[in-house]
Amino acid sequence: MSVIEDFKSYSKWLMRLLALIQSIMPGEWPTSCLIQDGDTFDFIVVGGGSAGAIVASRLSEVHHWKVLLIEAGGDPPLASVVPSLFGYLPNTEYDWKYKTYFHEGIGEAHNDRMQTLPRGKMLGGCSSMNFMAYVRGKPEDYDRWGRVAPGWSWRKSLQYFKKLEDFRDPEVMNNPNNARLHSRDGPVTVTRPKVNSFFQDVFDVVLGAFQEIGLKRILEINGPELGGVTSPHFNHDCGRRISTAEAYLKHSKNRRNLCIAKYTKAIKIIIDERTKTARGVKVILKSNETLNVFAKKEVIVSAGSFNSPKLLMLSGIGPKEELKKLNIKVIADLPVGKNLMDHIVANIILQGKKGVHYKTQMKYALKEINAFPNPTITGYFNVHNETLSQPQFQFFTMYVAANASLVPIVCKLALNYNDELCDSVQEANLHRELHLVLVIMLHPLSKGRVTLKSKNHFDDPVIDQGVLTVEDDIDLLADAAKYVARLENTSYFKRVNGRVANIKVAGCKGLKFKSDEYWKCYVKNTVSTFMHSVGSCSMGPDRVVDEKLKVHGINCLRVVDASVMPGTPSANTNVPTMMIGEQAADQIKAHYS
Template identity: 35%
Template sequence: MTWIPQDVSSICGQNSTSLPACSPAYLAFVSFIVQYFGKSNDNYVARSDPKGPEEYDFIVVGAGSAGCVLANRLSEITGWKVLLLEAGPQEPLVADVPSFGTFLRSSNIDWAYRTQPEKKSCRSKRGRSCGWARGKVMGGSSSINYLMYIRGHPRDYDDWAVDNPGWSYREVLPYFKKSENNRSPEIVRGSPGYHGTKGELTVEWFPYTDPNSEILIRAWKEIGYGKIDANGNRHVGYLRYQTTSKDGQRQSTNAAFIRPIANDRSNLVIRTQAYVTKVLIDRRTKKATGVEYVLTNSSDTSPKRALAKKEVIVSAGAINSPKLLLLSGIGPTEDLRELGIDAIQDLPVGRNLHDHPRMDGLTIKLSEKTRILASLDQMKNDSLEYLKTQRNALSAMGVLSAGCFVKTDLERIPDYPDIQFTFDGTNVKDHVAMAEEAEGLAALPLAYYDGINISPVLIGPRSRGYLKLNGTDATWGAPLLHPNYFGDDHDLRTIVAGIREARKLFGTRAFKENGYTLLAEPLPSCRQHRFDSDGYWRCVIIEYTNTIYHFVGTCKMGPRSDPSAVVDRYLRVHGVGSLRVVDASIMPKITRGNTNAPTIMIAEKISDDIKHYYHRHCPGARGKLCFFGS
């Protein structure tokens, strides 16, 4: 397997140097990355292509943040045979390098989805739509994300538990700790009882500290914010983000949960580039019996079938899990009939779609002494040094290490943030082009930049959208994504309030002493407004919408009495036996923070639920384990 970067030819067009990713230096550096970082560290035992129907105890569809955890935990039971199917390839070495995150989007390990045009968002982006990155690779989106380990607020889970007993923060905390191997003693000691140190997933600070991230933290402190561990008992304040990294390298769920055990467990079968097209459901019993899939890297593209003696578990993410259910006849009956799909179970699959939107355009222009740039030769040398040491600037993500959680005046609940600030290094010269089309066009690793985008992220959105199947090609085409960003005006007003809080930073000594200035060049689509007015920022939010790719909710968890629910509290699909959905799509309401850690927790919890269920229902167990040879 070789990593294939984004093909920028369709974007660059005639103006070959008008965008950063169209420059000769960028193209040369990407070629260098392919040469030195394009291969994979994965070394799974080769399995022959199936010639007939296969039979397993469990089939897990999707090897992402949840699927890798499930495959690991279920295959701990030696008598259970587990099949893990992933549509993408093995995880390439380029994904290990934290600072190379800019190059992963729109490459061959990204589904590279885009939203449908809407009136209140993404209006000045390419095609009047926003790019939605999703990992199409072992590890899923944990292999292409920006590594932040944030659980969200305890209240988020307590709210889930109102309708879903068992999901309160007190009850899910042990599952966060179970996975976690936190290697930062200051964090563990400072938040006793909140962190684990013996799990598979390493959580730590990057070994390299970007100097501008320290300046940003000083500025937040100046305007009155205190230091927090966002995964502890205080949630409003500044922090240095902990990340899913180990010794300067990404810790995807593939690296943490699959790579160490893949060749040691004969009961775990892994198939990459296996595109699942349907869950097989017995129409008489309404029970899932297996899946149908196509091996896209094989000369034989005929559909294969795998049968499940116990369960099919769909863990394909908040976009592809509902897509697969819809293709299998589970969803709104009228929508299915329009596409000629036989409806098996009428459920609101694809509804309740929501996300953490943000915006670009509030930009710090750095001084000569604070900007961090590099020539092509220096970037190459730094990359070769990283291969040897994993300790230089490429082992971190630039200013993304600094962050702050803020509660604006629009949020009434104490210590309950509604804005999360992230900081992205950027190229000031190309700030307009980057605002119009950021996805896949960053020409530099995250370690190098001469400007900083201050990104207020809306973490308590009220707006809800939906997704539907593509009527042109439902099976292979991208689903139609309607996020309905800012459908509720409260969301717009909250981001503007966040901007006003961030503007205070420019009055701090930390900013002034280091020559940080506001880039006061209005973005083209908003020049009719006075720069820095509320009207200007509302315009920027709508025209230059962005996201940190936290899509959730499309297979909502809730009781049968909830007309908006798709799965129950054990994540079993309502009305369909032997079928669960286990990933971020089940979240009734998004957590107030990054969603990778909660998704891993969800998989840990349901893995235990599954084990306990089959223990209780094992004939003749009489209180003893009967895990078929375990």
């Protein structure tokens, strides 16, 4: 049996074991309420993810409002709760299992030019299965939003970042320049776990190397500096992931005015075509029974950057040319599904010293199972214009000791790279440690779109990320790869005879290694998205929703999730999505006060 098959078998066994343990533990999540055809609520929230869970919880603080939260999945499993086990969740029942395909000539090192797009299908959504990095972005991100959608400036957004966070890093909070940007009053715990001596040595080596190529060491990634390198903060505490299910729904579960319908999928928004008013939602239960539920005040769609546009289009809200092709009656002609954006990633691999075996790393990693069992650092940099008001690139590093059995698993299963590339990575790792640098383009020009495969709600949406379809993105990403490759000339890597690994990449044979042509070929064919999709229902006067997140031309209907972002933030998107949920809840409360 191969390593891949062993891992798949072990993963299934582990998930069954964790499910069994969870089944005999006292219930900690909200119970699922029973809904019946014709039930009426004040608000219906579709999707209990990073934003939807917050909106439902905050609205239910008004005790005379009845709130229904519709969630297609169930409770987060223990593999979600325990921070280090998140890698076991993709391609399980807790994942929507979506895919995207790169355009011809792009992503050729991926099998079938395909990348999987894990999306959380459980309470907490993607906040229950993501990397847990707590990153907010930079002021200019939100000031740009505010220029197309008044009310979303940095000054306003910071108010809601502070409302949601419980920032528990004393080093940061004791520094006045940083403490003013944070709060201890919110429900979302933010920590920076202490690491063992082995991981600390790796930290110091990598931090030192980045400092040598010109990056300043900074106190935190969410501080006032535009660029620099540091260790990240995470959404976990006391051995638990702090998802929106944990931070909000768990603490709202005893509210009698909050009904959470699990394993319930929204398939259509009920709209009065005469008055252009959303009246409710058609849903399908786990039993396959279909029923209608109604909202006196509003329907709030928080199903994410793929499922929110899908639901709107199935309901007759979208580009008329697309809807007419599928014989869907057009209620509102809006650019739903367009303007899809994502962060773009090139993985740069450096070989380090010989001799540190993977078993040594695993010995320490098992002690960190309640945190994040890999020494990682993060930061921002620009490659061309140091005076830019937004960073061009973010990065995370990962460390893999020599001869790691994990390499083919991550390479083939998680990233879907072909055998040629994965075998060459494994060969590079055979006797030497690897330092992986995930180089993340934050504001690519390339855009994609979400469309419908058919009018059947069982069909997945068609997701075209449009990755590297603009030539300037290829050039800039190649320049970033060259910038990071300079790490091989720093003191540590020179001392241990380290180097950039010469990985075999489809389409790059015959090119001089590390030449300009090579790096363009490398990034073009090994590229991935960072699964930070936004913008498919973006806000703006000529887009899908207004600055209050109300759908243009439709009464009593809002979209509240990452799909409304008019541009990519300089950050992992989970925390900005939480911020959107907090601000939207206040907007709704103010409207009905």
